[in-house]
Amino acid sequence: MTTCKDAITLLLDYVDGALPPDVRGRLEAHFGDCSPCEEFLQSYKATPGLCRKALEHSMPDSVANKLSDFLKKELGKAKPG
Amino acid sequence: MRSKPPETSARVSTPPDDSELAQRAQAGELSAFEALVERHRDAVYRLGVRLLGSQADAAEVAQDTFLTAYRKLADYRAEASFSTWLHRIAANFALMRLRQRKVANEVGEGEEVEDGEGEPSFNSRGSLLDDVADWSRSALDLTLDHELRDAIDSAVAKLPKDLKEVFVLRDLEGLSYEDVALATGLSMPAMKSRLHRARLALRAAIDTFYAERDDGAGGRG
Numbered sequence: 001m002t003t004c005k006d007a008i009t010l011l012l013d014y015v016d017g018a019l020p021p022d023v024r025g026r027l028e029a030h031f032g033d034c035s036p037c038e039e040f041l042q043s044y045k046a047t048p049g050l051c052r053k054a055l056e057h058s059m060p061d062s063v064a065n066k067l068s069d070f071l072k073k074e075l076g077k078a079k080p081g
Numbered sequence: 082m083r084s085k086p087p088e089t090s091a092r093v094s095t096p097p098d099d100s101e102l103a104q105r106a107q108a109g110e111l112s113a114f115e116a117l118v119e120r121h122r123d124a125v126y127r128l129g130v131r132l133l134g135s136q137a138d139a140a141e142v143a144q145d146t147f148l149t150a151y152r153k154l155a156d157y158r159a160e161a162s163f164s165t166w167l168h169r170i171a172a173n174f175a176l177m178r179l180r181q182r183k184v185a186n187e188v189g190e191g192e193e194v195e196d197g198e199g200e201p202s203f204n205s206r207g208s209l210l211d212d213v214a215d216w217s218r219s220a221l222d223l224t225l226d227h228e229l230r231d232a233i234d235s236a237v238a239k240l241p242k243d244l245k246e247v248f249v250l251r252d253l254e255g256l257s258y259e260d261v262a263l264a265t266g267l268s269m270p271a272m273k274s275r276l277h278r279a280r281l282a283l284r285a286a287i288d289t290f291y292a293e294r295d296d297g298a299g300g301r302g
Contacts, residue, residue: 003207012277039215040201040284046217047284048252054233055253059126063140067122068115070144075111075151 002030099163125171131249132175146171199282216291236286248279
């Protein structure tokens, strides 16, 4: 019988679709019977996307200008490999 | 009667893709390389900030990355994704800086959480003990407010460095497992274990955020 602990230990491979069909089947049966684990699964799946959204950074214009100046100076010396 | 102006066919030229620009840069066309820089500098900078937590360090990673990319253009094969190739270079520079920090024993941005913190707890039969709520739909449907953004920023900064590396490269930057394993020197099982632990810690931090917010509003369902 699959426990909550078993299910959560296997979450990464489950989300990646990397589990053998019989193990996947047992996990899905557990999620069907265990609403806390089903909710845990949904929040686990949402975590990377939420973090990506929260940590979006664009290069500030001042940094972009410095980069451009730096490359103009250095690429003049360097030849493409 | 006014005659209609002749129809002109609008010629919309598609901008060249990365492979075409890279090939032109390989042939010595500097403006093609500059176009690639403009196209990818945000992504490279973002990787630096996410991994190093410092805008100054991220700016230097960007300089190192694009200079190296220019010098090694001959190594780029047009069949591969330029973005992935560039990301690998950026990841290596960022990781080198991270390791230099560890060696120099620099003070991090905040206290790192203990490894294992944020992992769920189970009873002796393996049943989940934690009070779980699914905030996934509300979190992704709404525009992130700055409090949640700050909470996530703080949680990622506090991840143990070995978990943070893998999480940033795989889940935030989208590198393949193979590329992450190559960049970090980890075996596939070790890398996946760290990724899973990072996700558990961050899931728990977001859960705590919502629980505290719900408590403020009158309790979790």
